[in-house]
Structure formats: structure tokens, C-alpha cells
Amino acid sequence: MTRKQRRLSLIAGAGLVLASALGLVAYALNDQIVFFYAPSELAEKNIAPGSRIRLGGLVAEGSVKREKDGEVFFSITDTAQVVPVMYRGILPDLFREGQGVVAEGRMEPDGSFHADSVLAKHDENYMPREVADSLKSQGLWKHNQETATQ
The missing domain is CATH 1.20.5 (Single alpha-helices involved in coiled-coils or other helix-helix interfaces)
Structure with missing residues (x-):
């Protein structure tokens, strides 16, 4: 050789x-x-039950229901689609209706989402970039929040 x-x-x-x-x-x-989806994207794509994803959007008005055993039921929306979410645990202090949120967890066979972590915005101007981009693409973005995600 x-x-x-x-x-x-x-x-x-x-x-x-x-x-x-x-x-x-x-x-x-x-x-x-872990892939990020908005509720509209989730409806368009055929996500297999049990798939681990991040779901982001706004907490739907009037959707938060707290149970005595620590379970919290709420819905995440991007104003076009709504996805019901179940979470067991302590929510962030800034979690409330109408605010931006990202939940990480698994899709259930019935189309609901079982979250094992929930992240909320940390001041009045911040929203996770993925949520902001999703709202921008739908024309729902408020201009005064433009610099908060950059």
C-alpha cells in the first residue's frame, strides 16, 4: 500500500x-x-397524539377554571383557533386571561393539550417571539410591542 x-x-x-x-x-x-405551534398551525397539521410540542398564543378570555386538586383548565387561542389545555401545578404569577403564554407538553387523542410547563410574559411589553410572529402573520400585532421582542 x-x-x-x-x-x-x-x-x-x-x-x-x-x-x-x-x-x-x-x-x-x-x-x-420540541417544535413550536400556534393553535391555527396545530389545526392545519396532523400532530400525532403523544407528540411533545410547545403551544403558544393568548389565554382565551373566560377560559380559566381552577380545580381544588391543583388542576387548571384554560384555552390558548390565536383568535382563529382555540386549543383546550390542562395543567397541574402552580402557574406563573403573571398568568392571566388575554396575556401571551407558551405551554410545553403533549397532545392528547381527543385534541386537547396536556401541559407540563407554562411560561407567561414577564412584563407588559414582552411576548415570546414565536407568539409575536404568529400574531404578526395574522395581522393582530400591536405596533407599540414591536421593539419588545427584539
């Missing part, structure tokens, strides 16, 4: 090892990837 052939074999072997390592990392991270 010539020197050039050995060098090419070594490079090919290193490339194969690197490609295998990247494939294993991608496979391991597959369960950690």
Missing part, C-alpha cells in the same frame, strides 16, 4: 467514524426536540 493510499484510507475511516458519531448524537437528541 502506498503512502497516498494509506492517507486516503485514514481519512475515509475518520470520516466514517465522524458520520457515525453524528448519527448517534442526532438519534439521541430526537426525543429532546
